[in-house]
Amino acid sequence: MNTKKFCPCKINLMLAITGVRDDGFHNLISLVAPTRFGDWLTVEVLPDTATKDELVCNMPNVPCDESNLVIKAAILFRQETGFNKFFKFNLEKQVPAGAGLGGGSSNGAIALSAINDIAGKPLSMRKLEKISAQMGSDCPLFLTGNPVVMRGRGEKVFPLTGDAKDYIGMLKLVLFKPEFSINTGWAYSQMKANPEVYLDADFAEAKLSEWLENPNITGIPLINNMQIEAFKKYPALEVVIENIKEKFRIPAMMSGSGSACFAIVNDLSDEQIVEMKSYIKSLLGETCFIADA
Structure with missing residues (x-):
């Protein structure tokens, strides 16, 4: 079997x-x-x-x-x-x-x-x-x-x-990752050494609850405080994410401890998605990882 x-x-x-x-x-x-x-x-x-x-x-x-x-x-x-x-x-x-x-x-x-x-x-x-x-x-x-x-x-x-489950199920994503990776242990150790980057739990729960109550209205709270230390060591990630957000007017963020990132592309046409992928490669190199998800 x-x-x-x-x-x-x-x-x-x-x-x-x-x-x-x-x-x-x-x-x-x-x-x-x-x-x-x-x-x-x-x-x-x-x-x-x-x-x-x-x-x-x-x-x-x-x-x-x-x-x-x-x-x-x-x-x-x-x-x-x-x-x-x-x-x-x-x-x-x-x-x-x-x-x-x-x-x-x-x-x-x-x-x-x-x-x-x-x-x-x-x-x-x-x-x-x-x-x-x-x-x-x-x-x-x-x-x-x-x-x-x-x-x-x-x-x-x-x-x-x-509604929260349904809304997330409708998301169209593009994943992308540079050639380099980020060690998860290193990422957490950097946060431990710089405790000011920790987020207040009540603040985070409030942001999450606000979206869960109105998932189709208020927008997903794209928060990732692991980006802070990652961007210090790997500024290219921040450059790519911020440029995507500015050029294509869509949400983008690093996922987890990185180095993979994602962009939410529901508001882009197929032609714009192709353009965005080419733009990512122009910044990260032709061998970077890109996938629809």
Whole structure:
């Protein structure tokens, strides 16, 4: 038996880092949405003679050992359920690494969900969320398939419903990323060293609540205070984002810890979107990553 699953990447439409917790993690409030762009993962059960999981990937720089969350998902599933089968995974990567788009987390979460389906769904959604949180703070959000609000260190996931969910589902996005990546650990360490960049939690919650009450009227609160330190080290990101906002009169922002960014292009014609993509390449270089989402 085998199954093929889509692994969407995500964007942070809002990301407010509000401070450091006692356990060393950061508290956050985030509005996160899966996109129409992502990877594909094929999962099949290996014969009984197999003694380990196998992972093959089209990108040679992607590790295929236990450091990959796909393999880790299989290990955690067996530990939790006692399931005695091993799996072969074929991962078709499109999401760039080091982008802040959650590609690896999506792969791990979708692998866990697919394995659970193959095994007859022994684990509830709540249990899957708990296990996926062991792989990474943003893994649980990929299990819902819907936009969510994340709180805590990211392990508290609240799926959106109604108009808010529908509005985000209608967004047309262009994702773009320069050749360089931003290390997430570095990004958080810079914020810790410069605590003045943390956002007040009450302010962030108020902005989010205002939009959730009137999602089609007030506009998404595009907030990301991780941009502050990132722009200091990588000023090219700020230049591109600000130029897009000024030239095309559309919202644009860095997603998560970067270095990937996004622009909301609902108000642009197809010709204008093509023009914008060419403009991005003129600033970041022809080899930069660009994708519709």
